Amino acid sequence: MQTLYVELGDRRYPIFIGSDLNPQTLLEPYIQGKQVMIVSNSTVAPLYLEHYQTAIEALGKQVATCILPDGEKYKDIQHLNLIFDALLEAGFNRDCTVLALGGGVIGDMAGFASACFQRGVYFIQVPTTLLSQVDSSVGGKTGINHPLGKNMIGAFQQPQVVLADMSQLKTLPDRELSAGLAEVIKYALLGDIEFLDWLEQHMDALVARDPVLLAEAVYRSCAHKARIVANDEKEQGERALLNLGHTFGHAIESYLGYGEWLHGEAVATGMVMAADLSHRMGWISADDVERTKRIISRAQLPIVCPKIPLDDFLGFMAHDKKVLNGQLRLVLMQRLGQAIITREFDPELMKQSILAHQAA
Amino acid sequence: MQTLYVELGDRRYPIFIGSDLNPQTLLEPYIQGKQVMIVSNSTVAPLYLEHYQTAIEALGKQVATCILPDGEKYKDIQHLNLIFDALLEAGFNRDCTVLALGGGVIGDMAGFASACFQRGVYFIQVPTTLLSQVDSSVGGKTGINHPLGKNMIGAFQQPQVVLADMSQLKTLPDRELSAGLAEVIKYALLGDIEFLDWLEQHMDALVARDPVLLAEAVYRSCAHKARIVANDEKEQGERALLNLGHTFGHAIESYLGYGEWLHGEAVATGMVMAADLSHRMGWISADDVERTKRIISRAQLPIVCPKIPLDDFLGFMAHDKKVLNGQLRLVLMQRLGQAIITREFDPELMKQSILAHQAA
Numbered sequence: 001m002q003t004l005y006v007e008l009g010d011r012r013y014p015i016f017i018g019s020d021l022n023p024q025t026l027l028e029p030y031i032q033g034k035q036v037m038i039v040s041n042s043t044v045a046p047l048y049l050e051h052y053q054t055a056i057e058a059l060g061k062q063v064a065t066c067i068l069p070d071g072e073k074y075k076d077i078q079h080l081n082l083i084f085d086a087l088l089e090a091g092f093n094r095d096c097t098v099l100a101l102g103g104g105v106i107g108d109m110a111g112f113a114s115a116c117f118q119r120g121v122y123f124i125q126v127p128t129t130l131l132s133q134v135d136s137s138v139g140g141k142t143g144i145n146h147p148l149g150k151n152m153i154g155a156f157q158q159p160q161v162v163l164a165d166m167s168q169l170k171t172l173p174d175r176e177l178s179a180g181l182a183e184v185i186k187y188a189l190l191g192d193i194e195f196l197d198w199l200e201q202h203m204d205a206l207v208a209r210d211p212v213l214l215a216e217a218v219y220r221s222c223a224h225k226a227r228i229v230a231n232d233e234k235e236q237g238e239r240a241l242l243n244l245g246h247t248f249g250h251a252i253e254s255y256l257g258y259g260e261w262l263h264g265e266a267v268a269t270g271m272v273m274a275a276d277l278s279h280r281m282g283w284i285s286a287d288d289v290e291r292t293k294r295i296i297s298r299a300q301l302p303i304v305c306p307k308i309p310l311d312d313f314l315g316f317m318a319h320d321k322k323v324l325n326g327q328l329r330l331v332l333m334q335r336l337g338q339a340i341i342t343r344e345f346d347p348e349l350m351k352q353s354i355l356a357h358q359a360a
Numbered sequence: 361m362q363t364l365y366v367e368l369g370d371r372r373y374p375i376f377i378g379s380d381l382n383p384q385t386l387l388e389p390y391i392q393g394k395q396v397m398i399v400s401n402s403t404v405a406p407l408y409l410e411h412y413q414t415a416i417e418a419l420g421k422q423v424a425t426c427i428l429p430d431g432e433k434y435k436d437i438q439h440l441n442l443i444f445d446a447l448l449e450a451g452f453n454r455d456c457t458v459l460a461l462g463g464g465v466i467g468d469m470a471g472f473a474s475a476c477f478q479r480g481v482y483f484i485q486v487p488t489t490l491l492s493q494v495d496s497s498v499g500g501k502t503g504i505n506h507p508l509g510k511n512m513i514g515a516f517q518q519p520q521v522v523l524a525d526m527s528q529l530k531t532l533p534d535r536e537l538s539a540g541l542a543e544v545i546k547y548a549l550l551g552d553i554e555f556l557d558w559l560e561q562h563m564d565a566l567v568a569r570d571p572v573l574l575a576e577a578v579y580r581s582c583a584h585k586a587r588i589v590a591n592d593e594k595e596q597g598e599r600a601l602l603n604l605g606h607t608f609g610h611a612i613e614s615y616l617g618y619g620e621w622l623h624g625e626a627v628a629t630g631m632v633m634a635a636d637l638s639h640r641m642g643w644i645s646a647d648d649v650e651r652t653k654r655i656i657s658r659a660q661l662p663i664v665c666p667k668i669p670l671d672d673f674l675g676f677m678a679h680d681k682k683v684l685n686g687q688l689r690l691v692l693m694q695r696l697g698q699a700i701i702t703r704e705f706d707p708e709l710m711k712q713s714i715l716a717h718q719a720a
Contacts, residue, residue, distance in 0.1 A: 077441050084437075088508035091679070116476075119503060119514045143479060148448035154479045155515065319451070 002219050006226040015162040017219050019211050024055040030161040032122045033095030036061045039110035040101040041070040044128050064090035075105045075145050083113040094118035103129035104136045111142030115157035125162045130180025131264050133164040134221035139229045149319045150250055166211040179264025181299040184217050187224040190244045193337030203298045240341045244331040245270030251316035252305045268301035277353040278333040288336040304357045362579050366586040375522040377579050379571050384415040390521040392482045393455035396421045399470035400461040401430040404488050424450035435465045435505045443473040454478035463489035464496045471502030475517035485522045490540025491624050493524040494581035499589045509679045510610050526571040539624025541659035544577050547584040550604045553697030563658045600701045604691040605631030611676035612665045628661035637713040638693040648696040664717045
């Protein structure tokens with residue numbers, strides 16, 4: 001087992017990364033109060049709920065559960081309210097803990113609920129997908145979608161502890177494993193060319209779910225994100241780099257409707273568009289773009305999106321949170337493995353990059 | 361005009377208190393970004409919306425509005441969502457400002473919306489009731505109700521600036537003025553015996569809406585609360601004293617259904633119950649209880665509540681946020697003008713205090 005600490009002053013917390021982790025031992029020091037609400041979904045709960053519930057009850061805690069339907073399309077205010085209903089029906093109070101057992105959607109919703117319930121209670125994350133292990137377990141971003149935009153409503157809420165157990169990735173569908181690898185590749189592309197070399201060396205073993213290599217990829221990804229988040233918790237600057245591929249990706253997800261494409265799949269194609277635009281701007285070479293496409297393809301991820309009318313695509317991009325005073329900012333690559341956030345790009349070239357990566 | 365600064369480090373902000381304040385001049389330094397969403401209600405908007413909208417547009421800002429129905433019963437997740445709808449339909453982004461123009465309900469909802477929209481945008485408060493001027497303009501507590509409890513869902517969100525204009529109290533219904541005076545009296549009872557003397561001297565003029573005396577009462581109340589909040593922003597200790605009368609009051613409000621009784625009315629009767637229990641515990645004298653009842657009555661506030669079955673009353677009290685590990689804590693008076701938070705009270709005496717202050 002490896003342990004990574006996210007350094008956030010008095011909200012510093014550990015991420016435990018390994019296989020067959022013991023939740024009773026690992027969670028005990030981090031559960032405040034006597035009440036624990038496990039929030040999970042209808043896919044994950046049958047697989048892992050009993051394991052965690054038993055372990056936490058063995059610690060003498062009162063455990064209640066809230067099982068939501070599975071899917072990004074349920075990440076809305078109505079389903080958020082079901083968590084509040086469950087907390088209040090169980091009589092939970094302001095020293096309770098909300099534990100998220102599931103992927104990014106469950107983490108975002110349970111985390112946001114824990115931030116708002118009684119104006120803030122404790123939060124623990126047990127991410128069960130590769131994507132949530134490398135992405136939502138660091139950074140404290142929580143929230144829900146709105147029909148007019150993704151993650152438009154939310155809060156910054158840091159967990160007490162995160163348990164990332166590779167054993168749980170065995171049951172993950174192939175598409176979801178690949179979606180997680182998209183975010184892993186993102187860390188390499190935005191700031192760590194050596195990690196890109198490492199991924200090129202090990203991608204086939206990662207796709208084959210080698211647990212030791214997966215743990216190493218999770219550790220390196222989380223360490224990378226933790227360093228950025230520690231410098232810039234509220235996304236005033238550097239943290240925005242983590243959105244490489246996301247502005248394009250959000251447009252794809254929004255147009256297709258949440259849940260059609262996985263978030264990681266949309267980000268993968270978004271990163272290809274960002275790389276392509278970076279090349280058209282003269283910053284990275286055609287070879288760099290090819291290298292980007294190749295590693296993404298080897299992770300079984302799409303490098304083109306379905307045909308989307310350009311006006312719709314641009315409209316969804318304009319709703320992105322990185323719009324500042326009406327001006328779109330993009331995360332692009334100045335060099336392969338070195339991203340920047342900029343509003344200095346040619347909108348015409350951006351349109352070309354979008355059109356060049358759509359299905360005919 | 362008087363100015364009071366709430367000292368919260370880098371989130372320090374001013375409260376401007378006076379009559380016929382100029383919003384254009386006073387707000388200009390505090391509006392970030394170019395977009396301002398004014399959230400108001402159907403009672404306040406016809407009276408004051410145009411005044412503020414014109415002033416803010418004169419600063420070159422894009423103003424949009426969201427007018428909610430008036431009343432505590434609309435302080436729910438569905439109506440909160442209308443603010444998010446308005447923000448997204450207007451295309452507002454993360455550097456926008458949400459301005460609350462109204463009483464406590466509007467302040468709580470607009471403040472909570474500003475805390476969650478894009479994970480946090482700017483917030484300005486223009487409280488138009490005496491209650492919200494002395495209560496919700498200091499402390500950063502925002503939120504909504506849930507069918508199972510008041511203010512169960514929310515966030516701590518500090519405003520950039522607060523404008524408390526006594527001129528707007530002219531249009532306030534008598535009951536609401538009195539409800540505001542309940543919170544004013546609360547500050548005297550919980551920690552300032554000299555302020556109680558002052559209120560006994562001026563209560564008739566306050567009820568008659570003398571603007572100079574009202575401004576002084578608002579200033580002293582806010583200063584009192586600001587000092588407590590600066591010491592204890594997240595309500596770990598001293599801040600809980602501000603809940604004098606509130607645990608009893610919440611039970612009254614919850615039983616009657618939100619909106620039947622005004623919050624201040626319920627708190628008034630709750631303070632009488634707290635004083636009575638403090639006397640039964642042997643801490644304050646029978647004369648102190650009479651003095652408490654007298655000042656509350658002079659403010660045209662109720663000192664008994666409608667008949668409520670004891671089990672229901674206790675059940676609602678048990679849902680209070682001050683329940684810690686299943687134990688009810690109450691704010692009581694060790695001396696008149698000196699409150700404490702304690703779980704060391706006799707539950708039987710508490711029942712007697714409740715029953716003694718219900719209508720036959």
